[in-house]
Amino acid sequence: MEDLRYPVGKFQRKETISAAERNAMIEGVAQTPAKLRAAVKGLSAAQLATPYRPEGWTVTQLVHHVADSHANAYMRFKLALTENEPTIKTYDEKKWAELEDSRSTPVEVSLAMTDAVHHRWNSVMRATKLADFARTLRHPEMGPMNLDALLQLYHWHGQHHVAHVTKLRERKHW
Numbered sequence: 063m064e065d066l067r068y069p070v071g072k073f074q075r076k077e078t079i080s081a082a083e084r085n086a087m088i089e090g091v092a093q094t095p096a097k098l099r100a101a102v103k104g105l106s107a108a109q110l111a112t113p114y115r116p117e118g119w120t121v122t123q124l125v126h127h128v129a130d131s132h133a134n135a136y137m138r139f140k141l142a143l144t145e146n147e148p149t150i151k152t153y154d155e156k157k158w159a160e161l162e163d164s165r166s167t168p169v170e171v172s173l174a175m176t177d178a179v180h181h182r183w184n185s186v187m188r189a190t191k192l193a194d195f196a197r198t199l200r201h202p203e204m205g206p207m208n209l210d211a212l213l214q215l216y217h218w219h220g221q222h223h224v225a226h227v228t229k230l231r232e233r234k235h236w
Contacts, residue, residue: 079210092180132183
């Protein structure tokens with residue numbers, strides 16, 4: 063039986079990535095907003111209020127989570143580019159998803175936010191020199207991570223959550 067929590071599989075970080083892989087992941091991250099927007103297009107209020115899996119977030123909460131998470135990722139990327147191994151701040155994503163803005167704000171607000179964050183983030187990533195992808199940050203739970211690792215994580219993260227919605231639509235025949 064398919065694990066509904068991981069529709070594209072669990073995140074697996076590679077120690078090194080090639081220039082071609084890096085470029086493909088940057089492009090994948092850049093496409094996340096459009097793919098998320100397409101995944102939720104035409105869903106009714108009731109469908110948006112449907113959890114993507116039993117005991118999971120609703121589609122609305124998931125869209126807001128992507129906006130929150132990727133805004134944090136953009137800031138983390140910039141911190142690593144401008145500071146010497148900064149220690150980043152984590153947050154309780156489950157508690158954030160329970161806050162009123164994640165439960166009741168129209169998804170269009172977070173779709174627009176994701177568009178804007180990704181526009182800026184894509185600009186920074188495409189201008190980042192090859193050597194700078196080795197710059198590191200310190201994640202309190204994951205330890206030191208270079209920008210290649212951060213890129214891999216958020217490339218996966220976007221695909222992971224888009225697939226939550228697209229797989230739900232397939233299962234529900236929406």
